[in-house]
Amino acid sequence: MIANGNRATLWMYRCCSNEELPMRQAGLVLSLLMLATSALAHEYQSGDITIGHPWSRATPPGVDKGVGYLTLTNEGQEPITVTGAASPRANSVGIHETRMEEGMMTMAPVSNGLTVAPGQTVEFKPKSYHLMLMGLDQPLEEGERVPVTLVFDGAPSRQVELHVEGAGGAHPE
Numbered sequence: 117m118i119a120n121g122n123r124a125t126l127w128m129y130r131c132c133s134n135e136e137l138p139m140r141q142a143g144l145v146l147s148l149l150m151l152a153t154s155a156l157a158h159e160y161q162s163g164d165i166t167i168g169h170p171w172s173r174a175t176p177p178g179v180d181k182g183v184g185y186l187t188l189t190n191e192g193q194e195p196i197t198v199t200g201a202a203s204p205r206a207n208s209v210g211i212h213e214t215r216m217e218e219g220m221m222t223m224a225p226v227s228n229g230l231t232v233a234p235g236q237t238v239e240f241k242p243k244s245y246h247l248m249l250m251g252l253d254q255p256l257e258e259g260e261r262v263p264v265t266l267v268f269d270g271a272p273s274r275q276v277e278l279h280v281e282g283a284g285g286a287h288p289e
């Protein structure tokens with residue numbers, strides 16, 4: 117963002133194109149997937165945080181970035197912050213936010229983590245917050261379970277499994 121504008125733009129484009137491209141096909145299969153994903157609903161508990169339905173999308177050949185979506189619900193009395201994530205399948209896992217700026221879809225890393233207030237739920241979902249798996253060792257395939265460890269301030273770290281849905285997959289929102 118500071119000195120190397122061109123590189124930052126390219127990187128953002130590649131990252132975003134991976135996240136947003138499959139959305140174009142999502143409408144056709146949405147109703148089918150709503151049936152499918154309801155059968156796969158799964159959640160995890162870590163301290164006062166509940167991690168709901170972690171999922172991802174299959175990645176096309178030659179793309180080494182994948183996404184992760186889930187919900188975080190804070191059932192406690194104190195704020196809980198997700199400060200980072202890691203996966204054995206990726207070189208690194210970032211917390212990103214996609215948003216509209218001047219009619220363009222852009223995305224940026226969330227620095228200093230994402231805080232969930234007591235009683236609140238934060239959704240990681242398409243066109244919003246997401247985990248970005250960077251440097252995948254191999255493509256994510258539909259039906260696969262991808263382990264991701266979430267690191268919290270205010271709750272113990274927790275390993276969850278992303279259920280990989282089809283490339284056009286969209287979770288009912």
Ligand SMILES: [Cu+2]
Nearest residue numbers: 131212223248
């Ligand atoms: Cu991203």
